[in-house]
Amino acid sequence: MQLLLRFSRAVDWLSEKVGQILIWLVLAAVIISAVNAVVRKALNIGSNAWLEAQWYLFAAVFMLGAGYAFLHNAHVRIDFISARLSARTRNWIDILGIVLFLTPLCWLLINLSWPLFRNAWISGEMSQNAGGLVRWPVYLLIPVGIGLLLLQAASELIKRFAFLQGLIADPLGHKEPDPHQVPDTAAQEPGK
DSSP states (O other): HHHHHHHHHHHHHHHHHHHHHHHHHHHHHHHHHHHHHHHHHHHHHHHHHHHHHHHHHHHHHHHHHHHHHHHHTOOOOHHHHHHHHHHHHHHHHHHHIIIIIIIHHHHHHHHHHHHHHHHHHHHHHHHHHHHOOOOOOHHHHHHHHHHHHHHHHHHHHHHHHHHHHTTSTTTTSSSHHHOOOOOOOOHTTTTT
C-alpha cells in the first residue's frame, strides 16, 4: 500500500502543478480579452485568432482543471447529506462513485475524443473563421484533461482505501487549523 500511496502523492503533486499553471492561463485569457476588446473598440481592428486564443485558454482551464478540482474536493457534492454520514460511509460512497461512474465515463470520453483530435491533427483542420487557429490543440485538451482527471481519480481511490485501512487521515475530512500558526490578532481587534 505504501507504493500506491507514493503514486497517489505523485499524482497529487502533478494535479497541484497543473492547477498552478492554470491560474496563469486565466490571467492570460483575461489580458488577451481586455486588450482585444480595447483594440477592437479604439482602433477598429481585430483578429479572430485572438478571440479563439482566449477561447482555447478558457477551454484549457476547464478541461485541465478537473483533476485539480477533484484533488481539492471542489467538485459538486451534496454537503447537507454527506455531512450527516460517517467518514467511512462517505469514503465508501466515493469509492463506488469513482469505480462505477467516474472511471467508465473517463474511459468513454477519452475513447470518443481521441479520434476527434487525431483526425484534426492529420487533416490540419482549421477554424472556419477568417484568420482562425488550427483546431487540434483544443481537441487535444479533451483527452488530456480527462486523462488527468482519471489519474486523480486513481489517486483519490487509493486514498479512500488507505483511510478505510487506517493508514491515513480522512481525505474527505475538514482541514483542522494549524495549532502552531499565530492568529492574526490585528484583524480581530475592533477599530483597526
